[in-house]
Amino acid sequence: MSHTNFCVASEQDKAEMLKAVKAKSFDDLFVDIPAEFQTDAFNIPEGRSELEALQTLRGLAAKNATNLTNFCGAGYYDHFIPAAVDSLSGRGEFYTAYTPYQPEAAQGTLQAIYEYQTDMARLTGMEVSNASLYDGGTALFEGIMMALRTTGRDKVLIDEGVSPIYRTMLRCYTRNLSIQYEEIPLAKGLADRAAFKQKLSKEIGAVVVQNPNFFGSLDDLTDLVAAAHGVGAQAVFSVYPLSLGLVKTPGAMGADIVTGEGQSLGLPLSFGGPYLGFMTTLKKFVRKMPGRIVGATQDEQGRRGYVLTLQAREQHIRREKATSNICTNEALCALRAHMYLSLLGKQGLVDVAQCCASLAAYARERLCAIRGVRPTFEQPFFNEFALTLPRDASDVVSALIDHGIAAGFPVGRYYKGMENVLLLAFTEKRTKEEIDLLAARLEGNL
Numbered sequence: 001m002s003h004t005n006f007c008v009a010s011e012q013d014k015a016e017m018l019k020a021v022k023a024k025s026f027d028d029l030f031v032d033i034p035a036e037f038q039t040d041a042f043n044i045p046e047g048r049s050e051l052e053a054l055q056t057l058r059g060l061a062a063k064n065a066t067n068l069t070n071f072c073g074a075g076y077y078d079h080f081i082p083a084a085v086d087s088l089s090g091r092g093e094f095y096t097a098y099t100p101y102q103p104e105a106a107q108g109t110l111q112a113i114y115e116y117q118t119d120m121a122r123l124t125g126m127e128v129s130n131a132s133l134y135d136g137g138t139a140l141f142e143g144i145m146m147a148l149r150t151t152g153r154d155k156v157l158i159d160e161g162v163s164p165i166y167r168t169m170l171r172c173y174t175r176n177l178s179i180q181y182e183e184i185p186l187a188k189g190l191a192d193r194a195a196f197k198q199k200l201s202k203e204i205g206a207v208v209v210q211n212p213n214f215f216g217s218l219d220d221l222t223d224l225v226a227a228a229h230g231v232g233a234q235a236v237f238s239v240y241p242l243s244l245g246l247v248k249t250p251g252a253m254g255a256d257i258v259t260g261e262g263q264s265l266g267l268p269l270s271f272g273g274p275y276l277g278f279m280t281t282l283k284k285f286v287r288k289m290p291g292r293i294v295g296a297t298q299d300e301q302g303r304r305g306y307v308l309t310l311q312a313r314e315q316h317i318r319r320e321k322a323t324s325n326i327c328t329n330e331a332l333c334a335l336r337a338h339m340y341l342s343l344l345g346k347q348g349l350v351d352v353a354q355c356c357a358s359l360a361a362y363a364r365e366r367l368c369a370i371r372g373v374r375p376t377f378e379q380p381f382f383n384e385f386a387l388t389l390p391r392d393a394s395d396v397v398s399a400l401i402d403h404g405i406a407a408g409f410p411v412g413r414y415y416k417g418m419e420n421v422l423l424l425a426f427t428e429k430r431t432k433e434e435i436d437l438l439a440a441r442l443e444g445n446l
Helices: 011-020 026-030 050-061 083-089 107-124 138-153 166-172 193-199 222-230 241-245 282-289 315-319 333-366 395-403 433-442
Strands: 155-159 180-184 204-211 234-239 257-261 277-281 292-298 304-311 384-388 421-425
Touching: 011 026, 083 333, 107 241, 107 277, 107 292, 107 304, 138 166, 138 204, 138 234, 138 257, 138 277, 138 282, 155 193, 166 180, 166 333, 180 193, 193 222, 193 421, 204 222, 222 234, 234 241, 241 333, 277 282, 333 384, 333 433, 395 421, 395 433
Parallel strands: 155 180, 155 204, 204 234, 234 257
Antiparallel strands: 257 277, 292 304, 384 421
């Protein structure tokens, strides 16, 4: 196998490089790779000019359906973002800043993170927030690891209503760790109290739940949290932050650690990111928390200032005792969330949440009037619910795409035996007219 075609240096440059590494040829650089894994079949086309590359990329982008009426949810939601969020967060001092944590040079960013932390603590009903994490799934992983560090245990009970996307991420992250997971099946769309209590023991370090759960069902988990505390386990929640404008907070249910995906707070849908993981907890657990925390202080002249008061994850400070190997926070995304919440205000958040809930209630009544369509679960919901259709939900979704409608998420992709179940979400961007059109198209394709 020849590798010389990968090098664009001159012959003299090649000779000097080979001499420096004491190799006779470029093939010598690959001798440690078994022959069966070496190949010339990379099928890399010739390079293109800037114009040709742009034309190709624009052609690919044009294949994306950008004008669909979106009823998809499953953890990521099509909410309205005020124009001021894009305008302000795009300012150079925010958009181009890198590790802006030096207090003598970055008071604005540090203050914004401090205020974001305040937002999230108040929103979730908890006492302290970190400066953010990567996304909802990794935040949940970090929350579980934090609970296990605190309890000194290695067994986790996780509700099947927790996003299957997150559960897949958890299995990936912990595959080589000595953590034992046990998933508890749902009971009529909610966490199965009897099954959880049967499995709870002094060996369980964390009980993991989601509210609303993946199917949109709302639940007051106070009793389950109390049962977890009864055996010394911690309750780790994953939540949809916008729902907290209406529903009982995890803090009010007694949660120990709260995580979630902050995309609904001023971040656009974007093929998986960048998004925003958040985490809040109680002050007594703060030193077990991963990531950074910004605090308020005073300088020598008595002026208010902001500094990093906790970097429990930092390898350069705690080394092998670091709480996490996570390397940063999502400062710009957290700033957008803070701007969004500031623009809405307390009542605005309630109004948006109420609008979503009202539209979802109208949609469920309208869609369940279609022959052959029924609710999968008879449980309270916020802005998302599951319907059981008389045919495969994936086929229905494909058919409605041709009518300009993203009808929802086919649940059978993750839950065996639920191939006919469709998960639909409704945000303030949808209208009753769009819901009526969805109902008409759905009825015509069953």
